[in-house]
Amino acid sequence: YLFSIGVCLALGRASVDFVIMEHSTGSHYSIGVASWIIELIIPITFFFIAFRFLIKLLGLMVGEPLEKQEWER
DSSP states (O other), X not given: OHHHHHHHHHHXXXXXXXXXXXXXXXXXXXXXXBHHHHHTHHHHHHHHHHHHHHHHHHHXXXXXXXXXXXXXX
């Protein structure tokens, strides 16, 4: 979980830089919406995934058992 948190945070930070770069260019999609507004979903998603892995890591640290995969049940 710790490695996954680190990867998601690194990708989230890189995608924030990408959104900032898109904002500075001022480009728009064909529907008239600024591209950076739609692309905000990328860093938001990476940070939410990192948060989920953090919750799982904390659960593991307090003794919660790992979830079994569907094929293991």
